[in-house]
Amino acid sequence: MSTSDQPPSELESVRKRLNVVTQETRFALLQDILGHPYGLPTLKELNYVNPSKSQTTIRQHLDQLVDAGIVEEVTLPQDQRQNDLPYKFYGISESGRQFLEEHKLLRAQETLQEIYDRVEKRDDISRYETAPRPEH
Numbered sequence: 001m002s003t004s005d006q007p008p009s010e011l012e013s014v015r016k017r018l019n020v021v022t023q024e025t026r027f028a029l030l031q032d033i034l035g036h037p038y039g040l041p042t043l044k045e046l047n048y049v050n051p052s053k054s055q056t057t058i059r060q061h062l063d064q065l066v067d068a069g070i071v072e073e074v075t076l077p078q079d080q081r082q083n084d085l086p087y088k089f090y091g092i093s094e095s096g097r098q099f100l101e102e103h104k105l106l107r108a109q110e111t112l113q114e115i116y117d118r119v120e121k122r123d124d125i126s127r128y129e130t131a132p133r134p135e136h
Helices: 010-022 024-035 043-048 055-067 094-102 109-118 123-129
Strands: 071-075 088-092
Touching (some): 024 043, 024 055, 024 088, 055 071
16 A cells, blocks of 8 residues: 555556446446447437436546546547537547556457447437547
């Protein structure tokens, strides 16, 4: 264990990140991000594919994934935004991808994409899914 005046050990940091990503709701969100056709879903899309969770709950879990450095918010540049389309997206960060690969948590990405593709989507969700996205 580390004391308050010492940085956490590498093992403790890994353990904390694993606890963040393996919590049931956050792990489901990671799977949804990985399964998304562009790897950059919006909050609304994540809310749609997780109907048992409120948007507030999803946002709180996304914030924890962002704080852990696993997920990052990616925004569309101001000059490319359209009033009726989303501009904020969530994707796996580069360090998050490395962490997930290192701990064998990315092995099912192709399957996740196939599952996500089969989800029947309302028109508004289909429109969000095909909205312009930033480079990631």
